[in-house]
Amino acid sequence: MKKVLLIISGGIAAYKSLELIRLLKQSYQISVRCVLTEAGSHFVTPLSLTALSGDRVFSDLFSPTDEQFGHIQLSRSADLVVVAPATADIIAKLAAGLANDLASTLLLATDKPVVLAPSMNVKMWEHPATQDNIIRLSSRGTHIIQPEEGDLACGEQGAGRMAGPEVIAAEINRLIVGINLKPLKGLKAIITTGATQEMIDPVRYISNHSSGRQGYSIAESLAFAGADVTVVSGKTNVIPPNGLKVVHALSAIDMLQACEKLLPADIFVGAAAVADWRLDKILSQKIKKTAGTDKLQLNLVKNPDIISVIGHLRDTIRPKLVVGFAAETDDLVSNASRKRLEKNCNWVVANFVYQPENVFDNTHNTVTFITEKATESWPRMNKKQVADRLVARIVEFFKK
Ligand code: PMT
Numbered sequence: 001m002k003k004v005l006l007i008i009s010g011g012i013a014a015y016k017s018l019e020l021i022r023l024l025k026q027s028y029q030i031s032v033r034c035v036l037t038e039a040g041s042h043f044v045t046p047l048s049l050t051a052l053s054g055d056r057v058f059s060d061l062f063s064p065t066d067e068q069f070g071h072i073q074l075s076r077s078a079d080l081v082v083v084a085p086a087t088a089d090i091i092a093k094l095a096a097g098l099a100n101d102l103a104s105t106l107l108l109a110t111d112k113p114v115v116l117a118p119s120m121n122v123k124m125w126e127h128p129a130t131q132d133n134i135i136r137l138s139s140r141g142t143h144i145i146q147p148e149e150g151d152l153a154c155g156e157q158g159a160g161r162m163a164g165p166e167v168i169a170a171e172i173n174r175l176i177v178g179i180n181l182k183p184l185k186g187l188k189a190i191i192t193t194g195a196t197q198e199m200i201d202p203v204r205y206i207s208n209h210s211s212g213r214q215g216y217s218i219a220e221s222l223a224f225a226g227a228d229v230t231v232v233s234g235k236t237n238v239i240p241p242n243g244l245k246v247v248h249a250l251s252a253i254d255m256l257q258a259c260e261k262l263l264p265a266d267i268f269v270g271a272a273a274v275a276d277w278r279l280d281k282i283l284s285q286k287i288k289k290t291a292g293t294d295k296l297q298l299n300l301v302k303n304p305d306i307i308s309v310i311g312h313l314r315d316t317i318r319p320k321l322v323v324g325f326a327a328e329t330d331d332l333v334s335n336a337s338r339k340r341l342e343k344n345c346n347w348v349v350a351n352f353v354y355q356p357e358n359v360f361d362n363t364h365n366t367v368t369f370i371t372e373k374a375t376e377s378w379p380r381m382n383k384k385q386v387a388d389r390l391v392a393r394i395v396e397f398f399k400k
Contacts, residue, residue, distance in 0.1 A: 001029060001030070001031050002029075002030045002031070002079050002080075002176045003030070003031045003032075003033065003077065003078040003079050003080075004024060004030055004031070004032050004033070004078050004079065004080050004081075004082050004172060004176075005033050005035065005074065005075070005077065005078035005080070005081045005082070005106070005110075005112075006020070006021065006032050006033070006034050006035070006053075006082050006083075006084065007034075007035045007037070007081065007082065007083040007084075007090070007103045007106065007107070008034060008035070008036050008037065008040040008043075008044060008049070008084065008085070009037045009039060009040050009083060009085060009086060009087045009089070009090045009103060010037055010038075010039020010040045010041075010042060010043060010087055010089075011040075011043065011085035011087050011119040011120065011162070012043060012085075012119075012153040013084075013085035013117075013119035013153075013161070013162035014040055014043035014044045014085055015043065015044060016084075016085070016162055016164070016165050017044065017084050017085065017165075018044060018048055018049070018052055019165040020084060020165040020168055020169055021034070021049070021052040021053050022052055023165055023166065023169040024169050024172060024173075025052075025053075025054075027169065028169060028172070028173045030172065030173065030176065031053075031054075031055075032052075032053045032055070033053065033055050033058070033074075033077065033078065034049040034050075034053050034055070034057045034058070035057070035058045035059065035074075035102060035103055035106060036049060036057050036058075036059050037059070037090070037101065037102075037103045038059070038101065039087070039089075041059065046059070058074060058102060059102060060102060061101055061102040061105055071102060071105050071106055071109060072109050074106060075105075075106040075107075075109040075110035075111075075112075076109075076110060076111055076112065078112060079112060079176055079179060079180075080112055080113055080114075080115060080172060080175060080176055080179070081106065081107065081110050081112050081113070081114045081115070082114075082115045082116075082117070082168075082172060083103070083107070083114070083115070083116045083117065084115075084116075084117035084119075084145075084162065084168055085117060085118070085119035085162045086116040086117055086118045086119065087118075087119065087120060088118075088120045088124045088125075088127075088130050090103060090104065090107075091116060091118060091130065091133050091134065091137070092129065092130070092133050093107075094107050094108075094114075094116075094133075094137060094142070095132075095133035095136045095137055096133075113141070113143065113175060113179065114142045114143070115142070115143040115144075115145060115171070115172065115175065116137070116142060116143070116144050116145065117145040117147075117162050117163055117168050118130075118134070118144065118145075118146075118147045118160070118162065119147060119160065119161065119162035120147075120160050121152060121154050121156060121160055122152060122156055122157070122158030122159055122160045123156075124160065125147060125158075125159050125160040126158075126159070135239055136239070138239075138241060139239035139240065139241055139242060140241075140242050141241055141242040141243065143171075143175060144384075145163045145167065145168055145171050146159075146163065146363075146382050146384070147159055147160050147161055147162055147163060148161045148162075148163055148164070149161070174388070175224075178224050178225060178226075181226075182225065182226025183225055183226060183395045183398070183399070184222060184225040184226045184227035184267075184391075184394070184395060184398065185226035185227075186226075186228075187226075187227045187228070187266040187267060187398065188227065188228045188229075188230075188264070188265040188266050188267070189219075189222045189227040189228065189229045189230070189265060189266065189267035189268070189269065190229075190230055190232060190259055190262050190263075190265045190267070190268050190269070190319070191215050191218055191219045191222070191229065191230070191231050191232070191268075191269045191271060192215065192231075192232045192233075192234070192255060192259065192269070192270050192271060192272035192274070192306065192307075193210075193212045193214070193215020193216055193218075193219070193231055193232075193233055193234065193236065193271045193272050194210055194211070194212035194215065194233045194234030194235050194236035194238075194272055194273070195207045195208045195209065195210040195212070195234045195235045195236070195272070195273050196208075196234045196235075196249075196250060196251055196252050196255060196272065196273070196274045196275045197234065197235055197250045197251060197275075198251055198252070198275045198277070198278040198279060198303075199251070199279070199282045200279055200282065200283065200287070200298065201282070201283040201284075201285065201286050201287050202283075202284070202285070202286055203286055204286075204287070206275055206277070206278070206279075207235065207275070208273045208275070208360065209273075209358065209360035209361050210234070210235075210236075210272065210273035210360050210361070211236060211237055211238065211360065211361040212233060212234070212235075212236025212237070212238045213236075213238055213361075213362075213363070213383050214271050214325075214365060214383045214386065214387070215231065215233075215269070215271030215272060216231065216233075216236070216238045216240065216241065216244075217383045217384045217386070217387035218269055218271060218387040218390060218391065219231045219241075219244055220241045220244065220384070220387065221384070221387040221388050221390070221391040222267070222269075222391055222394070223241075223243065223244055224391075225391050225394075225395060227266075227267065229244055229245065230244075230245040230246070230247060230262050231244055231245065231246045231247070232246075232247050232249050232255055232258045232259055232262070232272070233246050233247070233248055233249070233272075234249065234250060234255060234272050234273075234274075235250065247262070251275075251278065252274045252275055252278065252303035252304060252306065253278070253303065253304065255272065255274065255306055256304050256306045256309060259306060259310060260309075263310075263313075263317060263319075264317055264319070265319045266319055266320050266321065266398075267319055267320070267321045267323075267394060268307070268310050268319040268321070268322045268323070269323045269390075270306060270307035270310070270322075270323070270324045270325060270345075271325050271349075272306075273327065273360070274303065274305075274306055275303055276302065276303055276305075277300035277301065277302060277303060278300065278301060278303050279298060279299065279300060279301075280299045280300065280301045281299075305343065307322065307324045307343050307345060308342065308343040308344065310322055311324075311343045311344030311345050312343075312344050320398075321346050321347075321394060321397055321398075322343075322344070322345045322346050322347075323345060323346065323347045323348070323349065323390070323394075324339060324340065324343055324345035324347070324348045324349070325348065325349050325350070325351070326339045326340075326348050326349070326350040326351070327351055327353055327359065327360075328350060328351070328352060328353065329352070329353045329354065332350050332351075332352055332368060333350065333368060333370065333375055335350075336348045336350030336368065336370055337370055337375075340370055346371065346372070346397075347369065347370060347371050347393075348370045349367050349368075349369055349370075349386075349390065350367060350368040350369075350370055351365055351366065351367050351368075352366070355380075362383075363382055363383060364380055364381065364382050364383065365380070365381065365382075365383050365386050366378070366379070366380040366381075367386055369390075369393070
């Protein structure tokens, strides 16, 4: 039986953790051992946790009676460590590496994957300190189950409500299965992501608003499924998740060359927003504002189309699965389907630029998944969920 060490910290969402324990045990046959923080004990009692988990509850770092089950042993006793609810405080402690109670010490001592289900007021969630901590923890490989938007216990509205117990239980199950099965083990994947930059002169360039978030999420999900992943990254603000190989390439030509060097591969995903055009000649000096001229003309030439080059490689070297993206402002399905054929991609993940907020640099995405046989509209999800769903399809493709 798989085991979860569940840390319950002090938030009103602690009541949902009781249902989470029940679901993990009954629906997924995963056993749960609970750690309750001092703040958490104001919201749920050790008695309820013991009754549901069928195990004793741990709270005290210095308990003389728990000596035979010290914090190091406890931190390694499960397949996964989950913090639900994860308050701003415990998230900050983990990001900073503090260990001044049983829960924070376990989180630092564990050698198992850690999952956080944040829960807090919207302002606390959106505070740059919390967001920095989340980015830092994600880059170290911590799994974050994004909080939902809606009415909050404090009476305000917005993001910060802990995800539902069914969502958390399903994610825990997926992670536990993934940890053990690694269905893409032995396969090599190349992912392009981020924005390309085409230099105009020493200080100016042509680029776009891609953050690299969607591509890095896919890379992370592929790596989690066991693939050997290399990201070819244009400009991005994302701190690469731990353990991912990253090659930096700013222009379209650099990106193409970097991809070609990494071949052969089994999977190619082109999530980068690549400039279609570049300057025919990059100027070696900064363009001056000359008196008397109100117009400036730049000559652009077409860039190579990276995904089309990869898609049209001869069969012996072409990755078995080539996945393109399509960012459209109109006629989503017909434009994306045309791109799939022209670029010889197996699949295209099509997204409207306006959804209605701009998809570039957004945390969420609504996509249409297009294959030779079908066109599926996927519901609005965060980019990590889109990545997980895409990777589930990739796993199915290679099973066949
Ligand atoms: O990075 P984020 O902020 O998370 O945003 C994600 C995203 C919107 C950038 C992503 O979901 C996306 O749509 N990426 C593709 C953007 C794009 O360039 O779309 P396109 O329709 O112009 O290109 C179609 C496909 O051809 C893409 O796979 C693109 O990578 C590829 N291409 C385009 C031009 C070129 N010269 N070479 C290419 O390989």
